[in-house]
Amino acid sequence: MLRGLYTAASGMIAEQRRHDTVTQNISNISTPGYKQVDTVAHSFPEMLISLMGDKASGGTTHIGKLITGVFAEESIPSFVQGDLKETGKNTDFTIISSVGLKDPKTGAQIAFDASGKYVSANGEVIYRPQAFFAVQDNNKNVRYTRDGSFTVNAAGELRTSTGYRVLDSKGNAIVLGPGVSVDQLKSDSAGKLFTYDNTGNPVVLATLGVNVVNRPQDLIREGNGVFRVDDPKTTGVRVMNADEGVEVRQGSLEVSNVNPLQSMVDLMAAMRAYESNQKVVxxxxxxxxxAVNEIGRV
Incomplete structure (x- = not known):
C-alpha cells in the first residue's frame, strides 16, 4: 500500500514541475528570443512481480513489471528558430541561424529534424549548432542571448534590454561614440555596424559578436533570455564564420518560439494528471x- 502512496506522490511532484515549466513558457511568450523549455520525465527502476508457487507445484510465475514512480529528470530548452517580427528600429537585430554540420564518421551533411536534433545509427543524439549574441554582464562575465532588442545609452554604448554590454567580434564592448546617430546606424548580414560620414562614405563602427555554439544542449539558462557556458572549449563556442549559414537582420526581432496552443494543452494535461495522483493519495x-482507527479496534 505504501508503495502506491509513494508512486502517486512522485507523480504529483513530477506534474507540479511540468506545470511550472509550462507556466514559465507561457509567461515568456512575448519575450524576444525566448526559447521554450520542455520537462523530461523518467520512471523509477521497474520491479518484476512474481507469484510465489506452493510447495506442491513449486516454482514461481512471472506476472509482469511494476513501475514504482516517476520523476522530472531535467528541463531541456528547444532552440528552434522563432518567427521574425519587424520593428523598424535600427538597434533591433535578429539572428537567422541555419548552421550545418557534418557527421564526424561518414562526413555526410547531417539532416536535422524540425526540433533541431539528429539521431545517428548508433543512437547518438546530435543537436544543431546555434548562434547567439555575445554580451557581458555587470560582473564582466561573457553570456549569450538571442534577444537582439538593443539600446544605445548617452555614452554611445550598445546595451541589451537588461543593461548588459553588447560585445563585438573581438570580445570588446561596443561603443558607437557620442557623435553617432542611431537613425543612421546600419548593419549588413554579417553584423557589421556602420554609418555614413558627411561625404556619404561608409564608416565601420564595429562588428556584432555573434558566436556559434556547437553543443547548445550544454548551455545553462540564467534567466532574462541569457545563457552561460561553464567550459567554452567543451561546449564548442567559436566566432561565426561568414559562410556557415548565419545571418544578422536589422530592424526585426526573433519572437519566442513557444507554441501557445500546445502550451495550454500541456498545462491542462499537467493539472489533470496532478489531480488524478492527488485522488490516489x-x-x-x-x-x-x-486500517488504523477502525480495523484496529475490532
Whole structure:
C-alpha cells in the first residue's frame, strides 16, 4: 500500500514541475528570443512481480513489471528558430541561424529534424549548432542571448534590454561614440555596424559578436533570455564564420518560439494528471485511516 502512496506522490511532484515549466513558457511568450523549455520525465527502476508457487507445484510465475514512480529528470530548452517580427528600429537585430554540420564518421551533411536534433545509427543524439549574441554582464562575465532588442545609452554604448554590454567580434564592448546617430546606424548580414560620414562614405563602427555554439544542449539558462557556458572549449563556442549559414537582420526581432496552443494543452494535461495522483493519495489516506482507527479496534 505504501508503495502506491509513494508512486502517486512522485507523480504529483513530477506534474507540479511540468506545470511550472509550462507556466514559465507561457509567461515568456512575448519575450524576444525566448526559447521554450520542455520537462523530461523518467520512471523509477521497474520491479518484476512474481507469484510465489506452493510447495506442491513449486516454482514461481512471472506476472509482469511494476513501475514504482516517476520523476522530472531535467528541463531541456528547444532552440528552434522563432518567427521574425519587424520593428523598424535600427538597434533591433535578429539572428537567422541555419548552421550545418557534418557527421564526424561518414562526413555526410547531417539532416536535422524540425526540433533541431539528429539521431545517428548508433543512437547518438546530435543537436544543431546555434548562434547567439555575445554580451557581458555587470560582473564582466561573457553570456549569450538571442534577444537582439538593443539600446544605445548617452555614452554611445550598445546595451541589451537588461543593461548588459553588447560585445563585438573581438570580445570588446561596443561603443558607437557620442557623435553617432542611431537613425543612421546600419548593419549588413554579417553584423557589421556602420554609418555614413558627411561625404556619404561608409564608416565601420564595429562588428556584432555573434558566436556559434556547437553543443547548445550544454548551455545553462540564467534567466532574462541569457545563457552561460561553464567550459567554452567543451561546449564548442567559436566566432561565426561568414559562410556557415548565419545571418544578422536589422530592424526585426526573433519572437519566442513557444507554441501557445500546445502550451495550454500541456498545462491542462499537467493539472489533470496532478489531480488524478492527488485522488490516489487521498484514497490511500482513507484506507490507512480505516486500517488504523477502525480495523484496529475490532
Amino acid at each position: 487521498q484514497y490511500y489516506d482513507k484506507s490507512l485511516d480505516k
